[in-house]
Amino acid sequence: MRALHLLIVSCAVASVFGVDRNNFKTCSESSFCKRNRDIEPRESSFHVVPETITVSSDRVVFELTNNEAHFTGEVIALADNTARVLVNEKSPLYPRYIVKDSLAGEPKTAPLEVEEQSGNLVRFHFGDGGRASAVINLKPFRVDFLMDQEIVTSLNSRGLMNFEHYRKPIMIQPPAPAVHEEEHHDDQDQEHHEGEGEHHEQPAEPAAQQPQEPVPEDFSETYKSHTDHRPKGPSSLGMDIAFPGVEHVYGIPEHADSLALKLTKGNGAHHTEPYRLYNLDVFEYELNNPMALYGSIPVMLAHSAAHSTAVFWNNAAETWIDVSNSLAKSGILSMLSYFHGSDETPQIDTHWFSESGVIDVFVMMGPRPYDLFRQYAALTGPTPLPPMFSIAYHQCRWNYNDQEDVYGVNKGYEDHDIPVDVIWLDIEHTDGKKYFTWDVAKFPDSKEMLNKLWSYGRRMVTIIDPHIKREDGYHIHSDASSKSLYVKNNNGGDYEGWCWPGSSSWIDFTSPDIRKWWAEQLSFDRYGGSTGTLFTWNDMNEPSVFNGPEVTMHKDAKHHGDWEHRDVHNVYGMFQPQATGEGQVARSGGRDRPFVLSRAFFAGSQRFGAIWTGDNTADWGHLKASMPMLLSIGISGLTFAGADVGGFFKNPDSELLIRWYQAGAHQPFFRAHAHLDTKRREPYLHDENVMQRIRNAILSRYSKLPFWYTCYWHSSKTGAPTMRPLWAEFPTDTATFSLEEEYLIGSSLLVKPVTEAGVSSWDVYLPGSNEIWYATDDLSQHRGGQNVRLSVTLDRVPVFQRGGSIIPSKERIRRSTVQMLHDPITLTIALDNQGAAKGDLYMDDETTFDYRSGKFLVRNFEYANSKFTSRSGDASGTYRTESWVQRIDLIGVKQQPTSVMLTHNGSQRPLTFYFNATHQRLVIRKPDVNMGEDFDIVVA
Secondary structure: OHHHHHHHHHHHHHHHHOOOHHHOOOHHHOHHHHHHHOOOOOOOOOEEOHHHOEEOOOEEEEEEEOOOOEEEEEEEEEOOOEEEEEEEEOOOOOOOOOOOOOOOOOOOEOOEEEEEEEOOEEEEEEOHHHOEEEEEEOOOOEEEEEEOOEEEEEEOOOOOOEEOOOOOOOEEOOOOOOOOOOOOOOOOOOOOOOOOOOOOOOOOOHHHOOOOOOEEOOOOEEEOOEEEOOOOOOOOEEEEEEEEOOOEEEEOOOOOOOOEOOOOOOOOOOOOOOEEEOOOOOOOOOOOOOOOOOEOOOEEEEEOOOOEEEEEEOOOOOEEEEEEEEEHHHOHHHHOOOOOOOOOOEEEEEEEEEOOOOEEEEEEOOOOHHHHHHHHHHHHOOOOOOOHHHHOEEEOOOOOOOHHHHHHHHHHHHHOOOOOOEEEEOHHHOEOOEOOOOOOOOOOOHHHHHHHHHHOOOEEEEEOOOEEEOOOOOHHHHHHHHOOOEOEOOOOOEOOEEEOOEEEEEEOOOOHHHHHHHHHOOOOOOOOOOOOOEEEEEOOOOOEOOOOHHHEOOOOOEEHHHEEHHHHHHHHHHHHHHHHHHHHHHHOOOOEOOOEEEOOEOOOHHHOOEEEOOOOEOOHHHHHHHHHHHHHHHHOOOOOEEOOEOOOEOOOOHHHHHHHHHHHOOOOOEEEOOOOOOOOOOHHHOOHHHHHHHHHHHHHHHHOHHHHHHHHHHHHHHOOOOEEOHHHHOOOOHHHOOOOOOEEEOOOEEEOOOOOOOOOEEEEEEOOOOOEEEEOOOOOEEEOOEEEEEEOOOOOOOEEEEOOEEEEEOOOOOOOHHHHOOOOEEEEEEOOOOOOEEEEEEEOOOOEOHHHHOOOEEEEEEEEOOEEEEEEOOOOOOOOOOOEEEEEEEEOOOOOOOOEEEEEOOEEEEOOEEEEOOOOEEEEEOOOOEOOOOEEEEEO
């Protein structure tokens, strides 16, 4: 334990100086990355064996060879202009891992129609009206995808495809060590190189040398003090994917980098390393860097004014991606008879390579951004509708000391009339860092604490990590040991490593049966001291192993099904929140929606909860970086994400803290969190001016919760992110393609948080030449398609409502969302150039799954020709709300009306109103109509 203490102290000291990049590999230190990256563009050695081609109703199946091994290939037509390319070994020495759990189900296929099958190609069309088509070139092997007869994506056009087939080891005799008369024996820690096997100490004298056993060539690799034995040998694979006609690509989170991905190779390269996808515990991470972080979503979106397309590289092993650019005319595409690009057609070239698994690529052909969001959601699932409390404000810290400290935090919010929905407890709340327990000296009656918070309408979250303390008598460890629930080491014993509790083992969440067991631990009888208002935070689930290679698990560890950790590494962290959420649902008898926050994530993680961007730092750079990071995560399907408000490490000054709250209030997941060595910074602890500004930011979030909740409902249906880049809504506006510090909430609110210290003005680009944008604070009107310079103070964050939109809000100040459920609604109508606007509102009980059985309410709003209408948006909804329409604000009204008349249930009555000519604002007071009922208002 002393060694562990020293390790943890050293980690804490290291955090002062930021991430130690020496703990993490570069491409040159990863043998498979170097092998694949060194491949130069060429004519591919892979070709289709013509006589093996079989065409069925929805796919083309064939065999491939590279003159060394044989492979199976499929190009599958899927619904909604999507296709799948799958390549595997034909008769592998060992099974190869295919990721299935990233998908929400078996993808729906589509019928295809062959247009040509002769000579060296097979060409077919499929999808919406046959707009999508594919061309398979046999020799060399290449697959091109076209939308509306224009090529949008090409696989293996540069011949970089590689597939290291499993093989039996070739035993080689290591060279005899050289012996010198003046040997220095302090060189025993020399770096090991791939293929050298284990290090052997040199004997003192030549006569003492023993014959060395042969070792397998390329079957082991050493990084620092860790040797990956790689018992199946090298098994990497790679492929180049090109996007003709495109200059901007996005996605592949998680990286602390720009939204539009930077070039990593070739002329103009900004980075010297490829983007890496390998879930790692990287505290106080560097910015503007392609190094791996906590999560991995291997999805890339390519966008131009003409079209949008995306690829999903469905592989859970360590993956690297190079990005470069070229002109299509200089590539193989120019030789294709069906390529219609001009001589100067730009092109983004990408090169993907993974350590193991198979080539499993989904191509989504759009043709517009919202089509891509829908297509990807059809594959991996959308974000389910979260409970309302989870999208409100959360207060967290490592750690609240004890039960009385929690009561004090609750009182601080009460005394200062600041809403908060959830208070969080980090690892120190447990008994010796044993999860599913409480330190009874600090938290003597957790149920009383939970119930007291609930009396204020507040909930709690506790942390439960995947590592389990190896301590006799600890019921979780005893159960996991006796039932063989842990990940195994390469010798078949329980995998052991160091984490917060000391000696630990890791639950093998890759097993469905073990996930079921984990879910059972959330039950009230097994998780002592818990109630239905306690929810869960799954941290450290990359997994983080303090004494492991790159602070994670050894790649040759074994999982369920005899899969190596190298095969499942990036998906491991998704399985824990899946099991945790299932346990929360089960404990309520299937009634209540879960809430789980996870640090690690993969494609499909959006189905199981929220994530955050990890251990950031209290500086302006990290505040600014939160925008492109969250946008990148959102467009990659994971729409419920946030960044630690205020920064996890270090102490923000008051200006930075205010600006971070203003930004966080306009991001999907809104939680303040801080390291145990930082000063306490709850909003009510600051002086009056600072506290009021933070309070106003939090209140702005709560007032807009009906709008946020409606955005999440839309996301659950369409996959569109709640926080989205401007180019998603304005796909032909090229000025938006590189913007990353401003964004849209839904399609109606534009936000550009202030991310620099001491500024008095702030430039904002307002898209859409035919749009009107209204500043939400002073109602000033601005036309779209231009940059505007705003004066800003510490009280102002630039937020604009789009002309033509209607936004619902609740303006009463409450302590939490529980008290807001039946509060009245205010509708803010921002008129467009035609004096019209549309919007909607979604409502339900905000906590249960009853909405799935019809207990929901959708209202559609429209204002046109001086008439406002509210109608049901879905007649099948049966939810009854007590909320009513309290006020309607119209902005952009040119003339003062003479009357405002309400029509409801067949009767009419005049409404009182107020008109401000300066702000062109008409306020209609107290329609007092139940939100679920139809009504009209005529302005004359």
